[in-house]
Amino acid sequence: MHQAGLESAGLFPGICLRTVQNFTQENLISILESDWKKFKELRKIAxxxxxxxxxxxxxxxxxHDALSSQARYVMLHRLMRDRHNDIGRIFDAYSRYKAPMALRLMVRHDLLTDAELSILSEATQQDLADVVRQPYELEWIEEIERED
Structure with a gap:
């Protein structure tokens, strides 16, 4: 698993999930009306x-029965917390002004295929061409040691 774009687990060591790229104002440019209509369809798919x-x-x-119930709970808790944060970053941006950023995040997390993106204008496709796809991956935690 390559480490670029990963954040450490913090409270629950051993779990790393992809982070969301920081975007500058230049990423927040309105898209064409025709792409906005297509964005709405792509957003549902993603x-x-x-x-x-x-x-x-x-x-x-x-x-994963090899881990204790506690370890699985810790992993599940972290997964849900991190993905809840990501779903907000990716899908709450529902305006023409924020659509380019949302599309970049969808591509980054490998939520849309190149074929699906091909319905967008050439300009929008060019804007997405530099996005590196980094799908989510789980990193398993070590078994939690209990101090009884």
Whole structure:
């Protein structure tokens, strides 16, 4: 797992999830009206894909019987907290002014395919060309040592 774009787990060591790129004002440029209409469709696809990914990761964590219930709970808690923050960053930006930033985040987290993005204007596709795809990955925690 490459370390670029990862943040440390903080309270729960061993879990690393992708961070959201910081954007400057130049990333907050309104898109064409035709792209705005297409953005609305792409947003639905990406949101569904995001939620499917969270549910799949939660299922993977809860089904990992080699870890104690406590360790799985800690991982699940961290997953849900981090993804809850990300869903807000990615999908709460629902305006033409914020759509380019939201699209960049959707591409960064690999929530839209190149084929799906091909419906956008050439200019918008060019704006997204430099985004590096970094899908979410789970990093398993070490078993939690109990001090009884």
């Amino acid at each position: 949101l569904d894909r995001f939620c499917q990914g969270v549910l799949a990761d939660a299922n993977t964590i809860t089904g």
